[in-house]
Amino acid sequence: MNFLLSDEQTQIVDTLKSFLTGQAPVARFRPPAPQIGNSDHHLWPQLAELGYLGIALSEAAGGIGLTAAEEMLAYREFGRQLLSPAVLGLTLAVHLAAYENSDLLPELLRGRMRVGLANPLGAVTLGPTCAGTFHLMDGQDAAWILACGPAGAALLRSDAFTEIVPVAATDSAVTLGRARLTAAEPRIWVASSQWPSYQRAQLLIGAYAVGMAEATRDMAVDYAKTRQQFGKPIGSFQAIKHLCADMAIRSEAALCQSIFAALVQAEALPGAEFHSTAGKLVATGAALQNAAQNIQVHGAIGFTAEADAHVYLKRGHLMEQLWGDTRQLRESMLAAEFPG
Amino acid sequence: MDLHFSREDKLFREEARAWLHDNVIRERRPHAGEEMREFDLAWQRKQYAGGWAGVAWPKEFGGLGLSLTRQLIWHEEYARADAPDNHLCFVALNHAGPTIIARGNAAQKQLHLPQILRGEVIWCQGFSEPNAGSDLASLKTHAHVDGDDLVVNGSKIWTSHGHLSDWQELLVRTDTEAPKHKGISWVICDMKSPGITLRPIQIMTSPNQVHFVQCFYDDVRIPRSNIVGDMNDGWNVAMSTLGFERGTAQVRDQIRYAFLVEKMIRKAEERLGSDCPLSRDEIGARLAQLRADMAAARAMTYMVVSRAEAGIQDSQSSLMRAMVGETQQRARRLALDILGPYALENPEEDDWVYFYLRSFSITIAAGTAQIQRNIIGERVLGLPR
Numbered sequence: 001m002n003f004l005l006s007d008e009q010t011q012i013v014d015t016l017k018s019f020l021t022g023q024a025p026v027a028r029f030r031p032p033a034p035q036i037g038n039s040d041h042h043l044w045p046q047l048a049e050l051g052y053l054g055i056a057l058s059e060a061a062g063g064i065g066l067t068a069a070e071e072m073l074a075y076r077e078f079g080r081q082l083l084s085p086a087v088l089g090l091t092l093a094v095h096l097a098a099y100e101n102s103d104l105l106p107e108l109l110r111g112r113m114r115v116g117l118a119n120p121l122g123a124v125t126l127g128p129t130c131a132g133t134f135h136l137m138d139g140q141d142a143a144w145i146l147a148c149g150p151a152g153a154a155l156l157r158s159d160a161f162t163e164i165v166p167v168a169a170t171d172s173a174v175t176l177g178r179a180r181l182t183a184a185e186p187r188i189w190v191a192s193s194q195w196p197s198y199q200r201a202q203l204l205i206g207a208y209a210v211g212m213a214e215a216t217r218d219m220a221v222d223y224a225k226t227r228q229q230f231g232k233p234i235g236s237f238q239a240i241k242h243l244c245a246d247m248a249i250r251s252e253a254a255l256c257q258s259i260f261a262a263l264v265q266a267e268a269l270p271g272a273e274f275h276s277t278a279g280k281l282v283a284t285g286a287a288l289q290n291a292a293q294n295i296q297v298h299g300a301i302g303f304t305a306e307a308d309a310h311v312y313l314k315r316g317h318l319m320e321q322l323w324g325d326t327r328q329l330r331e332s333m334l335a336a337e338f339p340g
Numbered sequence: 341m342d343l344h345f346s347r348e349d350k351l352f353r354e355e356a357r358a359w360l361h362d363n364v365i366r367e368r369r370p371h372a373g374e375e376m377r378e379f380d381l382a383w384q385r386k387q388y389a390g391g392w393a394g395v396a397w398p399k400e401f402g403g404l405g406l407s408l409t410r411q412l413i414w415h416e417e418y419a420r421a422d423a424p425d426n427h428l429c430f431v432a433l434n435h436a437g438p439t440i441i442a443r444g445n446a447a448q449k450q451l452h453l454p455q456i457l458r459g460e461v462i463w464c465q466g467f468s469e470p471n472a473g474s475d476l477a478s479l480k481t482h483a484h485v486d487g488d489d490l491v492v493n494g495s496k497i498w499t500s501h502g503h504l505s506d507w508q509e510l511l512v513r514t515d516t517e518a519p520k521h522k523g524i525s526w527v528i529c530d531m532k533s534p535g536i537t538l539r540p541i542q543i544m545t546s547p548n549q550v551h552f553v554q555c556f557y558d559d560v561r562i563p564r565s566n567i568v569g570d571m572n573d574g575w576n577v578a579m580s581t582l583g584f585e586r587g588t589a590q591v592r593d594q595i596r597y598a599f600l601v602e603k604m605i606r607k608a609e610e611r612l613g614s615d616c617p618l619s620r621d622e623i624g625a626r627l628a629q630l631r632a633d634m635a636a637a638r639a640m641t642y643m644v645v646s647r648a649e650a651g652i653q654d655s656q657s658s659l660m661r662a663m664v665g666e667t668q669q670r671a672r673r674l675a676l677d678i679l680g681p682y683a684l685e686n687p688e689e690d691d692w693v694y695f696y697l698r699s700f701s702i703t704i705a706a707g708t709a710q711i712q713r714n715i716i717g718e719r720v721l722g723l724p725r
Contacts (some may be wrong), residue, residue, distance in 0.1 A: 001343055002341060003646040004643075006341060174344070225723060236723065241713065242710070242713040244717055245713035253639075256636060267344070278633075281628075282632050330628035331619045333631055334619055334627060335619070337630075
């Protein structure tokens, strides 16, 4: 039993960190940036080349041959830099295509395909036939859309969606539209009983949220060390110090539970549903609360678009809603089998 | 990063599980008094006789000298077997004993360590004072040298089970001129010494529940040979074994609480009945979140053990302690809400009521939640003092 990163894992994380801080700095959302949509898909071919798109796929299938643990660690970095959530569509599409031995796999693994996300608006049907109303996230100009739910995951052609109505997104760093599916047949459908896509999605959303919670903790701490009032850094006041400590406690809880959930999946131990659901619940909770407290620690500047604090809050809400919000997750959490 | 246990470790787990299954004392642990002392010592004696005493103690001092991984396994199995926590043996096994192992001389080791492991003695702690709580180093209980003895005057408070103890680990000021951390000595105090009087302190759980005592020392003579480590180096001596088990014993608590949450779910389902599914009730939502947070608290404990095993020494474990304490407190509160009006009855007999009231100590004892946050802020995050 060991929760620490191996040297190899640290190296994987460091490589990704330096790539993302160079190519996707969080400051990319600051004005005068258009603040509408996300151009991170330009990074997919490079991420592919670095191996992160097939990181948990066997070498035989064209991947790197690592596990859910390394995939989780990559998503923690994606979250830290607020990479377009569409990356999740790509990762899951890779897994589905590998499971189905689909001829789409090589293109997906090269990062040449764009896969947006479909998130249910109310009750929907996902299966060999899909129907319902959805939000499409970063789906503009994407040829493919991935939808995921407790029953499984579907990769659909984007033209299967009709009545597409673009809407302004609360998280203005993504594009959002409403759309409908009517008896659409997905190009690939994999049920959860075949491959646990829903559990993997919860794990990766949770990991992404861990990175966000850590990023806002670090922003708040840095600011508390430098901002002076009453002749002292504000971080010397317990009122601020304890807010920062709370952020650190939440981030650590979220990280540790994500590691637990990832290892249970990587080693095919009992309790995958229990731990991945707990992982997403704890981590999205941490991401949202830390985002809010980071704004508070920053004071008035935290309320502006010139600071990055607000983008973490908005992305936190998006991640919390994606493929099962807190209300739904609590219901699954209550129903999940306790692994002991 | 892995959740593997070696074949040998798995065999060890089976061995521990089998022994616990056959030997755990099933009677309900008394909450107070001589009966509780007898219960805890009997269970310690049983573990000693079975060869399971002192899992974290080095072999040369009679312990098992288990690796952290095996300590973890032992505590996991201990919790799963629902073995009783012998809290009265806690100070001796986890603090006083390890301190004597680390800093005591040969005579001190020879006298005290075997008695502790064999379940013959109870130790208590004499650290806090009426005016030295979170600011422990400002303690004032004084000792001056008189021939071969120290002569102690002053008062200690919040001494758990002091009235049931044989020995006390006692911090006294032996140099009033030195800076506050530098004039303290760590001494072994015989609780039967003339000049010690105890004032029982009832706790908030129910009338007549004595958990603490206040100790008064009136010219109490303690042989100088009972000083552990050097005179005036007591602060360092006390700090040398804080966090002795490095989180492994916390896992025991984590698993106990995880099982408690499962019991709470069943009880809540029973109470709400089929007319109101738990998943649609506010209690259900709180239970679900608690189940998730309890899992995370346990994961944090695994992280603390992993860091310790890698030889990393830092204050990260305070993150775990803060999360664990508050999650446990929340569990106790929710248990009360599940009981509904029955929470108003029988605080002594009903464990859920009793431990709800007890849970208020979790965020106070051994460093308040606020002190934990100062430590996190300053030592983990590097914020200015």
